[in-house]
Amino acid sequence: MADSERRFSRALYRSVWSKIYKIRPKLVLCRRDRLRLRAPGRCERHRRRRRLLRAQAAHAGCGERGGAAGEAGEAGERPGERPGERPGEARSPRAASPSPARDPLPPRPLAPFPFPISALLPAAPRVRFPSPPPARGPREKRPVPLVRQLGPGRALLLLPVEEDFTFGGTCRLTCLYGEVEVFGYAIRQGQPPQDLFSTFTHAFLNITAVRYSMPPKSMKELRRELRALLRSRLTLEDRSWLVKNFSPLCSLVMLEQLNNCTVNFITSFPGLSCVFMQESGPLQINSETLALRSVGIKKEKKKRSLTLTESVQSALRELVSVAREEMDDCLVILVCGAQDVGKSTFNKYLINQLLNSVPCVDYLECDLGQTEFTPPGCISLLNITEPVLGPPFTHQRTPQKMVYFGRPSCRNNCENYIEIIKYVFSSYKRESPLIINTMGWVVDDGLLLLIDLIRLLAPSYVVQFTAAHAKSMPVLTPEFVEGADGLYTKSKSKHRNRCFEFPDLGDTWESTDEEKDSPVFLNGHKLLYVHSEFIFCKTVRNRESHNRVLRGLAVLGYLSLLMPSVPKPPSFLPSLTPYQVPFNSVALRVTHSDVAPTHILYAVNASWVGLCRIMDDISGYTRGPILLAQTPICDCVGFGICRGVDMEKRVYHILTPVPPEELRTVNCLLIGSISIPPCIFCTQRGLEGTIPYITADYNFNLPGASEKIGVRTFTAEEGMQIDPTFYRKVK
Structure with a gap:
């Protein structure tokens, strides 16, 4: 017991005190720091105010003494006399200072305050001094709206x-x-x-x-x-x-x-x-x-928001300035690049910039999957007179000429795609600048198809987009386009004026009699190589689903033309009265696949159809349906939904916003792979009872039915792989 008491009574060693000092709380403040954190009392505030007033007075006195010294020098005062002191007047002796004597130093002028004291405390009524306005620093906030x-x-x-x-x-x-x-x-x-x-x-x-x-x-x-x-x-x-x-x-x-x-x-x-x-x-x-x-x-x-790079802004400035100068010779601009690099955004921005100086702009849509002014699957030529201030599904417009291709891609039918572009491009009258939008397919056959388009359309400028995430493609200089073979055209020899000769286009091109006698030469283009940094949310996995959603919104935007004027609430599609079209008044054609004649009406029912006008006469048929052996290249006046097929009356029920005066000229219905959004069938308001065309009983024993339902994510070579996380086995 005595040993334990003796052990506790010992003093701590220096090493122990150093350890305690090291492990002390870091937030423990000394007395001065605690006083600084505390709010100042009344005496402290008076003390600070007196110090500031003295500083102000010293600053003001410095200025007064400097001015008086200058006046005294001019009046011939002696350096030993004070300003305002009478000559010969005796000075009162100063009291001896207890401090030790110091070496005399030259007087140091007082530096002016960088900010007014009134910004910290209420200004004293007797002491005032002007302060210059503070300069705006780089970190100062700009005025807000x-x-x-x-x-x-x-x-x-x-x-x-x-x-x-x-x-x-x-x-x-x-x-x-x-x-x-x-x-x-x-x-x-x-x-x-x-x-x-x-x-x-x-x-x-x-x-x-x-x-x-x-x-x-x-x-x-x-x-x-x-x-x-x-x-x-x-x-x-x-x-x-x-x-x-x-x-x-x-x-x-x-x-x-x-x-x-x-x-x-x-x-x-x-x-x-x-x-x-x-x-x-x-x-x-x-x-x-x-x-x-x-x-x-x-x-x-x-x-x-949208951020434009310097190269994009430079291209916009050059194109707008050239369009203002060349009012007689209209400008033709072709925009190309890979997927998701900002081609459509650039086109809309360029249209708005051009509309600031020209009355109208022509627009040739060659992108089947992501169209700007029409439902997907179309090649169209439009005359734009109003600004484009929204996404595609908010400004669906009636084109000057349109052909329904019926697919979101032309991979399996490139020849028909080229022929349709020739047919639509022949309506361009060269009265206003033309902007051509192309597809994002720029590899393999897509690149060769793009070279054919450049030779066919003969643009004045080619704007080629590139991005860090985009697929690499060769630079489309005039020399490269001249020396490369296209998908359907061969490389042309260089002429003396570096032009391309297309005698085939002379039949479809509108020109004078003197111009028709001479061969048609299409001048080389000027390349604008643009690097974009657009922020996008698409990836390899979700690109197809994202594009499908945008195509569905474009179809909904077109169907919104069926709605009444704004003061009235939106009507439901089942409540609208459709048109009755007899079997023998229109011909049918499925563009994307071969359908047996006995199943053609099943393909038409509840489908998105193109209302077209062909040159063939079909008035000699009495019954129907009338089937076409080949897909025609014809004008499309609009679209609609085939709500039903009445076999007793032998009529189609078509719901469309096309006016009746144009419906009288329609004599062909084209059915493509563009589908109606599922929300039209499943989640539309106003439906009561059993929903038509929708079933919950699906027989997986039918030929072609799959036992596994999954989400296709990405393409490896030519096949699609299914994400195993979405597998669902059906018993």
Whole structure:
């Protein structure tokens, strides 16, 4: 017991104290640090204020002494006398200082304060000194756009010059003052409002305030002009808020809620409302968030919007400048590249830029899978006069000439694809610039087919896109196109003027009598090699499913033309009255496969059909159905759904938005591999009882039925592999 007491009474060694010192808590503060963290008391605040006032007085006194010294030097004062002291007046002796004597040093001027003291404490009424305005540093925040709610479904957006506003959703934009740019299209004061579609399937749109020219005016004159301009649109309170926050070169736009039949029809299907607006709780709810929500949009981050690289911007500037100069000789631009490199986005941006200076732009669609203005599977020629401010399913338009190919790809029928392009391209009248969109198939036969298109269409410019994730392809210089063999054409010898000779095209090309006598020469092109860095969400595994969704949305966008005007709610497709088409008035043809004549009506029923016009006379047939032996190259006036086949009356029930005056000329129905979206059959509202064309009893014992249902993910060579995680065995 004594040993244990003796052992505990020993003092700790130095090594033990060092260990304790090392393992002490790192957040333990000393007394001075604790006092610094504590809020200053009343005495401390008075002490700090006195120090600041003394510093201000010393700074002001320094300036006064410097000015008085200059005056004294001019008046001839002696250096030993103080300013304001009478000559000969005796000075009062100073008291001896207890501090040791120091070497005399030259007086050091006081440095001016880099910031006003009034920024820290209330300014003293007796001591004031001017401070220069602080220069804007590189890290200082730029002015942000201001939003004010005007009422239900209306908001006011005030944009400083060269500032962006990124949003998601749909709205109608009206420029009240200044100028803004949306997706390359300039919207100025006094122009009609534009409908904006910033969907979650594509990059978000930006509203950018453009620096515009204006006569020199004072701020008072600008505010007076602004009040007079907006007196009929805004209330007094809104005008006061605007005048208070307005600065020179600002742009003012009004955002209104958009009631569009296409948006209402697509969002009526369960699960598709998130295409235009995704409901997610904001981090903070303020007046700006509530104002934007009443319009139907949501503010998004700028990094999720469209970003153009320097090479893309350089190509756009060159093409727009050339289109402005060459008004007589129209510009032909062919855009090519691999899949998912931004060809369609570039085409829309270029169309909007050209519409700022030219009245219209022609557009030749050669991409069967991802069409821009028509349902998929078409080759069309359109005349665009209005800006393109949304994804393809929001601006379905009637083309000038269209042919229904019936497939999303031309891999197995390239010859027919080339013939259709020749037929559609013959309608181009060279009255406006032409933009040609091509497919993303640029390997093997696809590259050879692209060389044939360049020789056939003879573009002035070829814009070739490349990206880090895209498949490599050779640079399509004029020398490479001249020396390479295409899929159906051979390499041409170089002429003296480096042109291509196509006597075959002289029959279909519209020209004068003098031009028809001479051979047709197609000049070489100029290549613009563009590197893109578009952000995309497609991969090798989900590319096909993603494209299938976009094709389904394009079909829904076309069917939305069946809906009534905006004030009325969207109608359901089963409630619409179809057209009755007799068997003997139209011919039938399945474009993508061979179907036995006894099964042709099964293929037509509940299918997406192209309403076409052929030159053959089929009026001699009394019964029907009339079958065609080959797929014709003919005009397509529109599309529809075959809702049913009445065998007793021998009529087809067709639901289509094509007007009756054009339906009278239709005498052929083409059925392709483009399918109707499943939501039309399964999730459409207004259906009661048994859903037609849908069954839950599937017999897997039928020939061709599979016992395993899986999701095909990627292609290895020519075959498709099934992901084993999606296997489902059926007993």
